[in-house]
Amino acid sequence: MNDDVVLVAENVHAGYGPVPVVAAVDLRVSRGEILAVVGANGAGKTTLLSALSGLLPLAEGRLIVDGVPVRKAGPNQLIELGVALVPEGRRLFNGLTVDEHLRMGLWKQRLSRRVAAERRDRVTELFPILHERRSSPAEVLSGGEQQMLAIGLALMRAPRLLMLDEPSIGLAPVIIDRVFDVLASLRAEGQAIIIVEQRVQKVLERADRAAVLQNGRVVVTGLAAALVDDPRLRAAYLGTKEVR
Incomplete structure (x- = not known):
């Protein structure tokens, strides 16, 4: 192949x-x-x-x-x-902030702090609004911001x-x-x-x-x-x- x-x-x-x-x-x-x-x-x-x-x-x-x-x-x-899937309807977690979602994307991955930070920086480079809203719970984000977060969550796993x-x-x-x-x-x-x-x-x-x-x-x-x-x-x- x-x-x-x-x-x-x-x-x-x-x-x-x-x-x-x-x-x-x-x-x-x-x-x-x-x-x-x-x-x-x-x-x-x-x-x-x-x-x-x-x-x-x-x-x-x-x-x-x-x-x-x-x-x-x-x-x-x-x-x-x-393999990472961004499902229809985003399916984010109410009560968790943008930052908490992105950290959750690293779950069970043994990464150095440097690599984890690089992945987060890449996501916020792609979607700068996520850095601005990093302390906001997912449920208060607009639909577009939620979609960006759902994609960012998937990308945290590279x-x-x-x-x-x-x-x-x-x-x-x-x-x-x-x-x-x-x-x-x-x-x-x-x-x-x-x-x-x-x-x-x-x-x-x-x-x-x-x-x-x-x-x-x-x-x-x-x-x-x-x-x-x-x-x-x-x-x-x-x-x-x-x-x-």
Whole structure:
């Protein structure tokens, strides 16, 4: 396998009962690459991220994370392998401040104070407002600030793979642009990123490659720019029979 490939998903099946929500999914993402996963509501995008992060066990298939095959692993094991998920809705902890959230991101990591400080400084460099609001509880932050904190929390682990589920929900356009600018900066530094996003035009403009999910299956993959006007993408959203 190419040394730049961070994650390979092979024949992934996953769901919440006997009938899989996602089936026969094959994906890969490399260092310095943004892979967009797009599809209509109910296509299985969040379920796929749950399977890739270990929150949902695989019914079939396997993952390969930085060359390490994974068949049955929970979220703790995948976190240790360098997979970080920013879930839809942020899921922060009321009562904990911004600083406490960032320190929590270092949990169970044996780092020197210097390295821990460098990681925190990098997060606040990307999102300066988090330094300004460092003593504020998460629940008093704006939606945009909460999204920045959720991403910062994931970045404190210096993940090999960063996954984001609908990061633009509820955010003002200027904040959405800021979040996507940060993701572009991370990609330029070699970060591998998978992003699920309903703002299809926006994410395809920023991603390198895209996978279109329809009824739990990947029906087309390719360069993101080439998929913008692809009728198969429109078919996946409109439920027509153009996808083959």
